[in-house]
Amino acid sequence: xxxxxxxxxxxxxHKPKDIKKIxxxxxxxxxxxxxxxxxxxxxxxxxxAMRFISAFRALNWVRKSCFSTKLGDDWSRALDxxxxxITDLVTDFExxxxxxxxxxxxxxxxxxxxxxxxxxxxxxxxxxxxxxxxTAESMHHRFD
Numbered sequence: 001x002x003x004x005x006x007x008x009x010x011x012x013x014h015k016p017k018d019i020k021k022i023x024x025x026x027x028x029x030x031x032x033x034x035x036x037x038x039x040x041x042x043x044x045x046x047x048x049a050m051r052f053i054s055a056f057r058a059l060n061w062v063r064k065s066c067f068s069t070k071l072g073d074d075w076s077r078a079l080d081x082x083x084x085x086i087t088d089l090v091t092d093f094e095x096x097x098x099x100x101x102x103x104x105x106x107x108x109x110x111x112x113x114x115x116x117x118x119x120x121x122x123x124x125x126x127x128x129x130x131x132x133x134x135t136a137e138s139m140h141h142r143f144d
Contacts, residue, residue: 031060051095055085066110069129075114083107 030037034056041049058081065072066079086107089097110128118125 028063031056031063034060048095051089051092055082055089058082058085062106062110066114066127067129068127071114071117071125071127075127076111079107079111 034053037056038050038053040046041053058078061074061078062082064078065075072078086099086103089095090099113128114125
């Protein structure tokens, strides 16, 4: 289910044309402070928001376990939980969520890379923070 979009190729994207790229630091800050959003959702009885909060918590676990320079011992469980949360959202058609390529890459290809990393360096496997292009990508604006 997570490798196919639930939308047909004829359906138009709901993504606004003027959406701005959110910086990684802002996303990290949001994930680290998800309790604030959870409190607001509870106060408003927004059960839809609560479903996304569970997915955000799982994403934060993946971030900490898989995307640091040292691979966390719980990386596989973190990816399993993230997959479960995303699958729950995608399979609930009332939520109107599709599996994006980034969800797919995180759920399947991150696991493949980390399994290869463990085979190559069983004594001290590295997380994706050691191979991330984020730093190089963030410097592009200085040269444009």
